[in-house]
Amino acid sequence: MTEISVIGGGSWATALVKILTENKVHVTWYLRRLVQVEAINDTGRNPDYLNFVKLDTHYVTASDDLPHVIQQSSTLLFVIPSAHFPTLCAGIDIDLMAGKNVLTSIKGTVGENNMLPSAYLADVFHIEERQQAILAGPCHAEEIAMDKKTYMTICSPNQDLLQKLKPCFSSRYLAINLFEDLRGVEYAAIYKNVVGLVCGMAKGQQYGDNFMAVLVSNAIYELELLLKALYVAGNRMACSSYLGDLLVTAYSAHSRNRTFGELIGRGYSVEQSQNAMSMVAEGYAATKGLYQTAKELRLNLPIINTAYRVLYNHMPVTSEFKLLERNMI
Numbered sequence: 001m002t003e004i005s006v007i008g009g010g011s012w013a014t015a016l017v018k019i020l021t022e023n024k025v026h027v028t029w030y031l032r033r034l035v036q037v038e039a040i041n042d043t044g045r046n047p048d049y050l051n052f053v054k055l056d057t058h059y060v061t062a063s064d065d066l067p068h069v070i071q072q073s074s075t076l077l078f079v080i081p082s083a084h085f086p087t088l089c090a091g092i093d094i095d096l097m098a099g100k101n102v103l104t105s106i107k108g109t110v111g112e113n114n115m116l117p118s119a120y121l122a123d124v125f126h127i128e129e130r131q132q133a134i135l136a137g138p139c140h141a142e143e144i145a146m147d148k149k150t151y152m153t154i155c156s157p158n159q160d161l162l163q164k165l166k167p168c169f170s171s172r173y174l175a176i177n178l179f180e181d182l183r184g185v186e187y188a189a190i191y192k193n194v195v196g197l198v199c200g201m202a203k204g205q206q207y208g209d210n211f212m213a214v215l216v217s218n219a220i221y222e223l224e225l226l227l228k229a230l231y232v233a234g235n236r237m238a239c240s241s242y243l244g245d246l247l248v249t250a251y252s253a254h255s256r257n258r259t260f261g262e263l264i265g266r267g268y269s270v271e272q273s274q275n276a277m278s279m280v281a282e283g284y285a286a287t288k289g290l291y292q293t294a295k296e297l298r299l300n301l302p303i304i305n306t307a308y309r310v311l312y313n314h315m316p317v318t319s320e321f322k323l324l325e326r327n328m329i
Contacts (some may be wrong), residue, residue, distance in 0.1 A: 002026055004103075004168065007088070008079035009036050011049040011279060012105060015141035016079060016169075018050075018196055021059040025168050028072040029062045037062040049279075050145045061229060067096060075101045075165075077135075078117075081280040082108025085117065089124050096116070097125040099287050102155075105135040107189045108282045109289025116186045120235045130158040133165060134182060136189045136241045138248035140255070153177045153241035155185045179241060184227055188242045190286045195219040196249035196257035197283035201310065201317055203258070204265020214328050215303070216250050221329070222301045226290075229297045241288075257283035264310060265317055287311055301329035 002025060007018055009031035020027050030036050031046075039047040040062040044055040063069050070076060070092065080088060083105060102121055106222070111122040118134065121127045133156035142149055152174060156162050162178045169174045179185060195216070202215060223246065224237060237243060249255045260281035263273035291308040294301045306324045309315040 003028070003073040004072040004075045004077055006077045006079065007066070007069065008032065008123045009033065009048070010079065011141040012193065013079035014046045014053060015059060015144040016077065016105070016135070018053050018055060019169050019171060020172060021056045023168055023172060024059060027060045027306045028069045029060055030066050030090075031064060036066050037064050050141060051323065054147050066091060070100075071095045074099065076101065077103045077105070079105050081282060081285070082106050082110050082117065083280070083285045085110050087118065089120070092125075093190055094125055097127060100127065101131050101133070102127055103135060103165065107193055108286040109190060109293070114289035116183065118182055118186060129182060130156075130161070132156060132182065133158070133161055134186055134189070135169075136185045136245060136324065137177070137314045138240055138244040140252060142254045147173045149173050150177075151175045151177060151240045151244070153179050153185065155179045155182045155241070156284065157182060177240065183231060185241045187227060187230065188223060189245060191223050191290060192246040193257045193281070193283035193286045194290060194304055195246055196255045197261035197264075197281065197287065198249040198303050198307050200255070200258035200261020200263075201265035201320065204262040205254050205318065205321060207321075212250075216247065219246060219250070219306065219329050222303055225299060226294065229299055255280045259329040260284065268308055270311055283307070284311060
């Protein structure tokens with residue numbers, strides 16, 4: 001595979017374009033803002049995200065023309081916040097998506113029905129699971145930008161697609177694992193952002209390492225309950241795409257969800273916290289989607305419940321954590 005079209009202009013998209021161009025994959029890159037497009041084509045730098053990264057302009061062409069970008073490759077990579085995905089898809093002609101392989105790294109539920117990104121693509125564009133793959137794992141954009149050793153998982157039920165994608169992302173600092181559990185890893189990638197957000201709330205309220213360890217342990221248990229209620233989970237919970245991704249989001253200073261949660265824990269409102277950040281914290285939208293999913297499944301998941309009541313019912317974070325304390329095991 002020598003060409004991929006990338007849709008999305010944030011830090012994670014920039015990190016992935018860096019990897020692809022280093023591997024001499026030709027990238028046509030859709031970014032909404034013309035100033036980003038011009039800067040990338042002129043200098044090889046995204047002025048808004050990871051602007052210290054110099055991309056090889058021989059292998060990347062930026063454009064604000066979405067249909068043009070989609071037409072340039074048989075493989076598309078969507079890297080945008082889940083809340084923006086329906087609006088973006090509404091502007092894409094279904095005929096343009098015919099026969100495309102679609103790779104996503106969208107870590108939130110989509111639309112009013114709280115659909116997985118893979119299910120949403122199947123519903124809107126009739127793209128079968130065999131044409132889809134997802135990127136997941138404990139892989140912050142900032143560390144990839146600095147060539148720090150990272151492990152990433154590509155998931156798809158299609159082994160041929162996995163084998164084509166693997167060399168596009170493998171490098172001296174990036175190890176690629178292949179996995180077939182598309183649905184399970186998608187849910188895990190969404191849930192871990194809620195965990196990061198709640199861990200940030202705990203940090204903002206000055207909880208210590210002892211409580212944080214219990215909180216993360218309970219989060220792992222909640223994830224197991226959620227996956228078992230949705231389908232028969234595999235035996236790979238301890239692998240990097242499940243547990244590893246959850247842990248790095250819970251503990252890392254690079255986690256935007258943890259940062260967002262910390263602001264909430266320190267007493268900022270949701271709106272104030274969002275305005276204080278230059279990037280989207282996916283855990284905010286993911287909380288609403290997973291809360292509704294858990295409710296439909298009749299699951300009592302205290303961590304998700306806490307995040308939802310604080311973020312959407314505007315309950316005091318201090319009193320909600322006192323309640324959460326009593327629900328930890």
